[in-house]
Amino acid sequence: MKSAFLKSTGLAVLALSLIGGASAFAEDAPVKGATVAFLMPDQASTRYEEHDHPGFVVQIKKLCADCKVLYQNADATIAKQQQQFNSVITQGAKVIVLDPVDSAAAASMVKQAQAQGVKVIAYDRPIPDAKADFYVSFDNKAIGKAIAESLVAHLKDEKVPTADTGVLEVNGSPTDAAARLIRDGIHEGLKDSGYKTLAEFDTPNWLPSNAQQWVAGQISRFDKKIIGVVAANDGTGGGAISAFKAAGVDPVPPVTGNDATLAGLQLIIAGDQYNTISKPSEIVAAAAADVAIDLLAGKTPKAETTLFNTPSKLFVPTVVTAKNLKAEIVDKKIASAKELCGGRYAEGCKKLGIAP
Template sequence: MIRHPSPRCSAFAVAFAATLLAGVAAHAAPLANTTVAFLMPDQGSTRYEEHDHPGFVAEMQKLCPTCKVIYQNANGDAARQQQQFNAAVSQGAKAIVLDPVDSTAAASLVKQAQGQGIKVVAYDRPIPSTPADFYVSFDNEAIGKVIAKSLVDGLKAKNVPTADTGLLEINGSPTDAAAGLIKKGIHEGLADGGYATLAEYDTPEWLPSKAQQWASGQVSRFGKKIVGVVAANDGTGGGAVAALKAAGVNPVPPVTGNDATIAGLQLIISGDQYNTISKPSEIVAAAAADVVAGLLGGDAVKPDTTLFGTPTKLFTPTLVTAANLKAEIVDKSINGKPIEAASVLCTSRYTEGCKTLGIMP
């Protein structure tokens, strides 16, 4: 059973700020001049470059100003990630934060590192078959359940019939264990909703283009029977929206998302996407940095639970719709900055939508 921590991102930030400040002095000496690696899986989502990487580096600099951070992104290629992992080992990394392209293949990387005394922190995506030293993530199963149930509740609120209608389900990459958890959560969220799942798809590498191509075929197949699309993240959701629009579907049925990317938030502002999940990556990145410091500094790192045999810290996601986008994204801040600024979201074609939602640059 997974125990969920408090859902307030601001509370997470405060709690971790206190933890990090308390640990700086203790960690600094044993960490001095240590090399750590931060290896991310793909560029299908912009979050890794814009939030995860800078967030991790910022926290590591607070904990250890003399530490070196090696950053690499595998761009969806498991073989490339293995090369990047080997390079980090050869460069003397004492800890590797790994968000795996292929959760199954990553097991051999964990064994390789641990055989050399290198700590491995699984990040965002778990590594089920071989326990890492720690796992840090938002609760992926909860994400799937929340976005699916939100969609069902929205359809019911509008009295959308369940007879002779149904939903499309667009999952994430079949090689990503986190995508599997999101998929499980989606199934849970849809279980009692009364809407049939017309068709389901696991999107290779989370590529929006693949999601769009598949959704296009399903629009041709099912037409007006489609009353909603449960997409596992903003990229696949955006692909579904593009397919529906290209087919002339108007209005576009509600489409879910996850990650609160700029593109996804703008689709919500324009009315083309129904929901997303706010999970500021800086929070998880800070947690990963603190875990690394604890593991290397000899301090006990307290988990929330154990998942796949690995000590785990999970954060609770926040659902975002048009109704609370301003409060959760524009008005809420992380490290003194808005999660996303109104000036970034409210560009030309989204100006009217922003006005409707009370968002002013």
């Protein structure tokens, strides 16, 4: 009887383990070998090619070794992004991570995908007119406020007069909802500063050349009244700096940035750009990959907040200036001294205590 009991118990345990294994397999089945798409908006910023895409692929492969990632960049063209969106659905993508060229136009893409059972993660730029399945980004409004407040604090430390002077505001693309959030944050950061905004500009497609052209016109218009520029990212900030240099303005007034691109960081090292925002894109990309795998598995991703009626995860930005560049960028291995300090930047690195 003892033998029979043990035998029956063993069979029961085996059955339970098989049920559990079958359950686990069933849960993993939608994920195993799945196709996900990662659609980025433009190449005006180098971050998508250098950080976001590689970071997303690395995390997806950690979580699902045989999952397939389809990557496309729309080159700032709405029609091209729509074609790419259609293409990845045709290729079997079950989750699409979308950083839209045009946040308004992307609403129809979200609805199109969801009607076919495809999940959409809004990435970096929100999609206000449609409820995506999730939104992952840094806190864009907080970014705008932080860079503006950092500039204002610097101007006050330098005792720059408020009378008959002001700042220029170089915003991002008018079709980008994230750019509008950054702009709103900049307005908030400047509101009670005592420094007036001489003029502001929404930069088509975030192109540095568009920012440079506009700033050049403002230099002719306001000349020495310009005591600073709040630029929404490193590309537009770099365009502003180029305009001042072309006009023979020396020293260049302090200019802000965002994204901590290699070019932006080197401009800070050279003393041409005042600040940027450290937001390692790999962090956001990895979070998007985690959400994608959850959605594939039929799980509900954990949201920390809601933005535009969409469950969201927003990361906190860090302001970087020459004072903390070594600690925030080099010591944290976001960029190496070797990458930053070549050629004409060697002397600036030496002053900041950064040794290649």
